[in-house]
Amino acid sequence: DSGVTQTPKHLITATGQRVTLRCSPRSGDLSVYWYQQSLDQGLQFLIQYYNGEERAKGNILERFSAQQFPDLHSELNLSSLELGDSALYFCASSDGWTNEKLFFGSGTQLSVL
């Protein structure tokens, strides 16, 4: 058990809809990272938050947004969903100082029909 909790585990929705994925980091970790994993793209880094503030941005679409709350949990919002957004979405956390070792959650499988 990595200590990182993601909910829900599975999500099925329709094109055009909006969904929210939730992540609770390991106790004490200040950094949260979001990744998208699809079969043809590998693991794509989306965005990183550190102690409530955006730290780094990767290949995140404008339709996607995220935030980290004062209790350090994070949410990834995906809107105007398209079929191609179907993927595994992972959250990871780290202490934020060294960024050397990431602890991953078990992921949310998003299916857009």
Add this chain to the structure above:
Amino acid sequence: SQQGEEDPQALSIQEGENATMNCSYKTSINNLQWYRQNSGRGLVHLILIRSNEREKHSGRLRVTLDTSKKSSSLLITASRAADTASYFCATGKIIFGKGTRLHILP
């Protein structure tokens, strides 16, 4: 990933044999890490090697790093069925490539 990749893409070996997979990257790094991913699950950190290290061991894992060639290798000795997984290299938050899918045959 344009910043690096693992090689081979897939590898099947008999249980008990050694498995070697490689990673090439394009950026300068402070350290390089290897992660394992069991099917559909989150990545698990295996080992970290710093840029001033050439080789590191952890149990049945051996990692080498050649910063001049911007490459690393992961050796798993005496493979077991439980080693069946995908293996990724990474630096910091950047996970390189699509991983090496390792399948251990009984």
